Amino acid sequence: MSAHGEHIDVDKHVRTYVLVFVTLLALTLITVAISYLHLPLLPAVALALVVALTKGSLVACYFMHLISERKLIFLVLAFTVFFFFFVLLGPWLTEANQVGAGL
């Protein structure tokens, strides 16, 4: 039984963990291989982020069981993601602040 009270099929979970593990290792090698292509900065950043986001999603969904989590956890994470992007965009907001620049 899980903490939520439902039955857990452990064998099915273990098969998924092994599959995710192999995928994560393959994606790590792909990330390194992409870096040796010496792409211009923007495509390199975009590709690296896509691969990292895919790997991160696999860890969060399967190892952290987010795929079968309760609504409240998603609510907490939605708030977190909102403020996370707010913090990430902070540098651009300060950059764009031209109030009083011409004085």
Next chain:
Amino acid sequence: MSTAIPYTVEVRQDTGLNNVKLGIWLFLASEVMLFGALFASYILLRVGAPPGTWPIHGAVYLNVPLATINTAVLITSSVTMVMAWASLVRARQAGSESLGKYRLFMGATVALGFVFLVIKYFEYSAKFHHHLGPHTNTFLAIYFTLTGLHGLHVIGGMAVNSYLLFPGSKMWRTAPQQFINRVEAAGLFWHFVDLVWIFLFPVLYLL
């Protein structure tokens, strides 16, 4: 009056969760903001760096093969951590009191955390040997800050996992579901540490 934390096993009606699960996710949310602020600092420093002062990519200073091995080590430790939790769930379903497989997987998780730190030690040593440190330039300053903070999280996770491997595992005999919940919470933290590294690796070493 009881001082025990309520709802460590049973689910609260209003949240649909036990307090262990909700507590660890709230903590992880605060951790996302901590590392988010540092990632934002990295972007600001990189975008604002005068031309020629930021390395073309991290490999100019950093050892990519060692970091790739470390990525594989942390990913493997995430699998052993989740397998430790799965072995407990399986043992509880089978009515077994054996902790053999749990100890094997949890021991492997702690050992892999140690391997990660040893590799990091060699990386740091090589930098210091060449007189490269946080004082050298902005890139290395943010590199040491981010990887240093991440390393502290690895040490913290190893401390909790070691506790659950040895003295903390006594709870398995008296309160097995509560012990499983503790291992799951420790696992969520450990996977988060892995998750942070998944982003640190390309950002610092490859771009």
